[in-house]
Amino acid sequence: MQNNISLTLQPMDIEMDKVNLEHQPYIIQYPFSHTNANNRQRELISCIKQYGLFAPIIVQKTKKGNIFIVHGANRFLACQSMGCSTISSRVLPYSMQDQKVYLFSLSLFLSHKKPNSMEQAKIIKKLLSFFPEKKIIKDYLPLLGLPQNEKAFSRIIQLADLEKDIAQDLAAEKINPEMALRLVKLPAPERIQIYRFLQQLPFTTSQQFEVLEYIQEISLRDHIRVKKILTDQLILDILSKDQDQRQKALSLRIYLRKKRYPRLTTKEHEFAQEKKTLRLPDHLELYPPAYFEHGNYKFELKFADFSEFEQKANFLHKLAKNQKFQTIIKS
Amino acid sequence: MYQPQKIIISPEVRSSSLVKIIIHNCPSIPIEYCNINKDSPYLQEKNNLVITRNKGNFFKPCPGTSNYLCCLYKILNIGLNCPLSCTYCILQSYLEYPALTIHANLNEMFEELDRLFTQFPGQIFRIGTGEFTDSLVLDHITELSKILVPYFARQQKAYLELKTKTDTIHNLANLDHQGKTIIAWSLNSSRIAKEEELGAPSIEQRLLAAQKCQNLGYKLAFHFDPIIFYPGWEKEYQKTIDMLFSTIKPSHITWISMGCFRFMPKSKPIIQEKFPHSRIIYEEFIRGLDGKMRYLEIIRQEIYSKMISWIRQRDPKCFVYFCMESPKIWRNCLGYAPANNEELKSWLDQCCLRIIK
Numbered sequence: 001m002q003n004n005i006s007l008t009l010q011p012m013d014i015e016m017d018k019v020n021l022e023h024q025p026y027i028i029q030y031p032f033s034h035t036n037a038n039n040r041q042r043e044l045i046s047c048i049k050q051y052g053l054f055a056p057i058i059v060q061k062t063k064k065g066n067i068f069i070v071h072g073a074n075r076f077l078a079c080q081s082m083g084c085s086t087i088s089s090r091v092l093p094y095s096m097q098d099q100k101v102y103l104f105s106l107s108l109f110l111s112h113k114k115p116n117s118m119e120q121a122k123i124i125k126k127l128l129s130f131f132p133e134k135k136i137i138k139d140y141l142p143l144l145g146l147p148q149n150e151k152a153f154s155r156i157i158q159l160a161d162l163e164k165d166i167a168q169d170l171a172a173e174k175i176n177p178e179m180a181l182r183l184v185k186l187p188a189p190e191r192i193q194i195y196r197f198l199q200q201l202p203f204t205t206s207q208q209f210e211v212l213e214y215i216q217e218i219s220l221r222d223h224i225r226v227k228k229i230l231t232d233q234l235i236l237d238i239l240s241k242d243q244d245q246r247q248k249a250l251s252l253r254i255y256l257r258k259k260r261y262p263r264l265t266t267k268e269h270e271f272a273q274e275k276k277t278l279r280l281p282d283h284l285e286l287y288p289p290a291y292f293e294h295g296n297y298k299f300e301l302k303f304a305d306f307s308e309f310e311q312k313a314n315f316l317h318k319l320a321k322n323q324k325f326q327t328i329i330k331s
Numbered sequence: 332m333y334q335p336q337k338i339i340i341s342p343e344v345r346s347s348s349l350v351k352i353i354i355h356n357c358p359s360i361p362i363e364y365c366n367i368n369k370d371s372p373y374l375q376e377k378n379n380l381v382i383t384r385n386k387g388n389f390f391k392p393c394p395g396t397s398n399y400l401c402c403l404y405k406i407l408n409i410g411l412n413c414p415l416s417c418t419y420c421i422l423q424s425y426l427e428y429p430a431l432t433i434h435a436n437l438n439e440m441f442e443e444l445d446r447l448f449t450q451f452p453g454q455i456f457r458i459g460t461g462e463f464t465d466s467l468v469l470d471h472i473t474e475l476s477k478i479l480v481p482y483f484a485r486q487q488k489a490y491l492e493l494k495t496k497t498d499t500i501h502n503l504a505n506l507d508h509q510g511k512t513i514i515a516w517s518l519n520s521s522r523i524a525k526e527e528e529l530g531a532p533s534i535e536q537r538l539l540a541a542q543k544c545q546n547l548g549y550k551l552a553f554h555f556d557p558i559i560f561y562p563g564w565e566k567e568y569q570k571t572i573d574m575l576f577s578t579i580k581p582s583h584i585t586w587i588s589m590g591c592f593r594f595m596p597k598s599k600p601i602i603q604e605k606f607p608h609s610r611i612i613y614e615e616f617i618r619g620l621d622g623k624m625r626y627l628e629i630i631r632q633e634i635y636s637k638m639i640s641w642i643r644q645r646d647p648k649c650f651v652y653f654c655m656e657s658p659k660i661w662r663n664c665l666g667y668a669p670a671n672n673e674e675l676k677s678w679l680d681q682c683c684l685r686i687i688k
Binding site for chain 2: 290
């Protein structure tokens, strides 16, 4: 990036209430607000309190008098929360073009921070207003820590307009970027519904994928809306049960799997019921072929000593003549 | 009928007879001469017709699939890809590019076949061109059937199966086929034909084309593959079977094959992306021993048993076989199973030898 900007400008105090934080085209950090104050921000406040504002922030003042922060957004927030009314700033001339200011801001941002997924997406979206896709792939993706190819470009750009809830969680790495990419493919109302649903219970990432796939595929197969699935009485019952959250998550996965694979789960249930009638002793387990189709039935036998082995072997010997067992195997 | 937007010809085949025929049949299509390799951008465009030299073998065994019974079919690789847009098409994930490719070095193809038939004089060959493309979808452009049918008519023990979803059969008239070419149609329920076999003629049109081939004395075959399970499938597939037997004489049917819908796991996102309207991938599938997703055994068994009973009601002697199924399915649905792939091959070979009365 080339930014031949002379920063010999003398710092000057600007009035902080002239800065409208709602409209800041050059702030790259995401999320950016007081509500996202973290330990780092608290440390910054304490540092400014102790030593003062060591480096002025950089802003641009437009012809209309708007003030855009180019660099130092966190210092600005820190000073604001400390109740300061002015902040020392270097002011870029309003004649400096949008593209140049943004690239300057980006250059300063990347010099001290590795962008999160949302920042990457938003940076690329902004760069698209200046450059063609090919140039961004070639010159900017590596700077953002992304592979230099079209696939990486088209994946990340999809995330740029995610709803605030999901975007903030993604930036905070509370959800997996792959999950965000799956969510982004859904129509907006369904995306939010499913996302909020997934956040209710402590699913692992792989469980989130599993649940999302069940919901999506049931919806597509049965031509019913996602909302209708999520407000199904049985799901509401599970959610309102007086149970541990992990237990609820498990019940929900079992329920959705049943709904997605009704025949397979019925077969599994029938097998489990029939197996119960065999009264297998502890440490002797019977497994059906995979999907009741491939390969062999399997017994797993565990024993602590010879006497236990002999006991189990005798049981198996009797089982070979058991009519019920033969029926189970034939079915 | 399909017309390409552009024809790309590899210079090494520009003087081939096939190229001359194609140019003659596409007078208004722009033509470019250009060397083609696997990275060529021309291959990325579905509407391009790329004519090139097949540098590999034309003759290949069917890729089959491990752990299921395979009829040991042989493939003649005349080209790759298809202008039809069947949502379930395995070529979407099997081939690396979407452009239609035709192999124009036919002299080399026939030399290869001659060598093979001379090397194995006692062996019966069932050879199809419909594995990596539709056998007839480009026949109005290539007129390949006019070359292939007479060639196979001259062979002692080699049978050609032209497998199609189209009604492009005009070139098949007036050919001396000697009963060595079997014209086969892929059939489905009318709903699946309309919703999932995009760009393909209706079932009625396919069967009318089959009837014309019957009148030309050709042996016929029908493939219910992929059979797709959906609410109400029974009524609609039974209707197709009724239409088949109302249009075609059982004596002309060499075989009917059946195979339930199956797909490679990597096809799922492709189908979701390219055909978001399609619901066929959301039934109950399990990962088969060959790694492909297939319906649960109980679903497959139900489908096959019913289909067979409807076929048997119309023709009790019709030879029916399964494509890539387990011996258990064979036994449960047909009451018998070939001992191995070779036995299944021999059954189909015998069907080829049968003379239409």
